[in-house]
Amino acid sequence: MSGTYKKVNRNVTLTLWERMYVFEVVRGVLITAGHFFPNFVSVTKAYFGGKPADRKIMTIYYPEEKPVLPEAYRGKVVLVRAKDGREKCVACGLCEVACPAKCISIVGGLRDDGTRYPVTYTLNGAVCIFCGLCEEACPEEAIVMSDRYEGLCEYDRKLMIYDKEALLVPEEKLGKRLAYIRRRMYGKWNY
């Protein structure tokens, strides 16, 4: 459907056939009936067959069925924990600067081996606008938008202030999103 559109001429004069109305009514009724009967069959089939895929209607029974999210979906912001167990973040503060809602605050520090790391990394989930600019700013692929969209609301705003431990997610779980970021990045470089 996307990409095609039909121009509507609103000043059209009706032909005699259209002004007789009855035939156009029948045509309209046939169109809606043409939606009704296939849907009726498919819904009945899905209900008794137990296969939601049989249902041709796009509606998702939400809590029971979960939508398949595209890779570009921007859910809760998470920090990436590298395979060695350390956070990838080097506390450069670029995400802090990029954030238009100013919901990130970082205190950086040095490890014994000389690498930088965030001592504290606080992200206020109540302020975050899920724009994804922190992800784009990050030179280390250390902060990404996950596909998590449930359980982000709390009755108390203080509970929505996430600390570093609440944000860290193992790298393996974010493979798809990281691949997407790389593709998008190189895509940018290539045009």
Added chain:
Amino acid sequence: MADLLPSTEMLASLAEMMAKIVFIFTMNMGVFAPLLGWVERKQSALMQDRIGANRADILGFTVFGLLHTLTDAIKLLTKEDFIPQGADRPLHYLAPFIAVVPSLVAFAVIPFGGHYNLWGHDTNLVIADLDVGILFVFAIASIGTYGSVIAGWASNNNWSLLGGIRVGAQMLSYEVAMGLSLVGVFMVYGSLRLTDIGVAQENFFHWGIFLQPLGFLLFATCALAENKRTPFDVPEAEAELVAGYFTEYSGLKFAMFWMAEFLEMVTISGVLVALFFGGWHIPFVTHAGLVKFFGFLGTNFAQVATMLVHVTVFWTKVLVWIFVLMLIRWTLPRFRYDQVMKLGWKIILPLSIINIFITGAVMLMVK
């Protein structure tokens, strides 16, 4: 003294009458009134590529959303019955009853089966076999209009009043055309009695739809307008008048207007089936032929079986018509008020008069 005691025949007639009344009442109030709400929700949903109401459940069983009817009933019963300040309280109270009772009563003259000889007792499957038949339906339907008009007036609300006035104007316009559109049917069948018209339609090619195609079209349009549902729902136009004449009604009184609308739909379908779609007859199957087919059951049970088949056929036809009415209701957008009036007075009324002339001319030629 013995004459005053009820005879067996009288008792049988009484039992027959009671059975018929209970049957029609159960069909209307027990089956159609609650079920049509569900049908409307689900059918409109499927027509618009949606799923429709399906969340109400008892122990996890949703039964295709049928339980929403139950939740509706509970909600409407427990809601506050609100009467606005300055409303005419008695009339405000009376209006929903005037609206809902006629739509029930009108079904009294619609035959849902023919004559059956059950154990020597002649059973006629219509509650009141009136000579005026269809005119009774018109008369009763007009009384139903009072319900809406009074509701509009008694609510002390501008929207309600506008809705009430629109109901009055629309019903007046279409009542005239409706009556005239059926004159052709009376001429063809030579009777106003709906049972006679039903018997005359035993032959498939004598169905009203074949003998009176234009009359059918005009009557169906007028009946849609009488029903005050979407193509003709100017009296309750949500976008303009909130809910029209029943804006100020809540709880069970609102439910009664709602029910009246659905029951009117059943009545309209019944009239359409009785007049134009062969009533209780199966195409190409005669009454006698069906009795003969069930002959192996014995004389009486053959009659019973025939009766059951005919009643089922009648209600199936009614259901199909309800489906079509719903289809039209969820397909067409609302007419403007002036378009409703123009259609009624300038198109349907002249066409129905022309239909009478054509019918008369054809009947003269055939004779």
